[in-house]
């Protein structure tokens with residue numbers, strides 16, 4: 001029988017030095033625990049052909065969800081408060097396009113499809129005041145007092161005008177801003193010679209779209225209206241006009257889906273009530289039969305976003321063994337490729353109150369073209385910058401800011417839905433210096449396979465992400481938006497300071 005005293009002595013000799021070592025050398029411990037074999041195995045499983053591109057609503061994405069949940073269990077993550085397992089059901093639906101509609105403005109009547117299409121919204125019958133706001137920047141919206149009114153704006157932005165890229169990348173943010181200001185909806189006047197009206201109708205008004213399930217009461221409409229010489233369109237530019245909007249014939253069917261959520265409780269009596277959210281989307285775009293006739297039709301999504309999920313899993317593994325001061329919530333998100341749906345749902349139905357959520361560090365990217373870097377979308381916008389720079393340089397890579405602001409990447413990943421609520425939220429992406437040929441070779445292509453990945457680079461990338469989360473979760477002060485940021489006001493509302 002073992003003598004208890006000897007046993008205690010053994011514990012002191014063996015266990016304590018390990019713990020002390022770990023606290024002093026997280027870089028060495030991250031290196032020891034996050035192994036090339038494990039990250040390669042996880043990437044290979046998630047991006048295999050058998051997963052058929054992890055399309056939201058497919059049977060295969062549920063296999064991915066189960067795999068992530070199984071690893072949470074092995075690592076020792078807890079289930080989050082209010083959940084009986086690692087799954088948060090996310091109610092999505094497929095919406096079949098509207099069949100008819102009418103927009104009347106200052107005596108002019110515009111016809112559905114001939115003159116306008118519904119980009120987002122519900123069946124409805126609305127009557128009231130329309131108000132013109134130029135390009136609809138946040139300043140213009142605030143100046144115009146849009147509460148309860150239907151906002152009419154030029155598509156695109158003040159800076160880049162009406163080129164198609166500016167129109168499409170600005171649309172989501174403008175609609176969100178208009179809703180935040182209390183508008184009844186947003187109508188954008190579409191004038192872009194590069195995109196003929198029939199092409200727009202064909203793409204946006206004839207297809208089934210996936211979305212978060214809405215209440216039958218109907219959400220605000222986002223409409224694109226063809227530019228023309230109509231009197232109503234001329235007159236509205238003087239300020240405001242009365243009118244109405246009718247949309248009919250939208251039908252829906254449910255698409256069951258889920259976010260995979262686990263947690264680690266913080267060790268500090270005070271900081272444990274604050275949560276760091278580590279997130280990554282685990283869906284991709286599935287199989288597209290005729291994308292390249294006769295060729296591979298499976299969009300494996302190794303870069304987009306098996307890489308992000310592996311970053312999340314590596315962080316879960318490490319922090320479960322070395323719990324930080326703050327609590328950490330891990331969210332593998334569904335439906336990102338369908339329009340940031342899993343994060344949109346989570347932000348409306350948070351498991352941990354958002355005012356207890358101090359930061360969201362999302363892991364996602366389009367790919368990489370520079371293996372000496374990590375590209376951090378939004379890095380310069382919060383006070384997390386110092387921890388991020390330190391974490392990357394510890395593993396021999398350099399953290400850089402968004403090199404392609406015109407791509408609007410900040411609003412094209414799940415961090416955005418946290419930011420909209422005021423939570424400081426940024427995205428860690430593999431080294432990207434431009435949306436160039438090297439990137440586009442794989443971005444949303446069947447070629448985005450594990451066999452084309454550079455594991456020598458990725459192991460550094462994963463370890464840097466893990467270490468950054470270690471620093472963020474232990475930093476006595478939580479990161480905040482830098483002064484003057486677009487989301488600073490929302491953060492003040494959320495946190496009450």
Ligand SMILES: [Zn+2]
Pocket residue numbers: 304337444
């Ligand atoms: Zn994508």
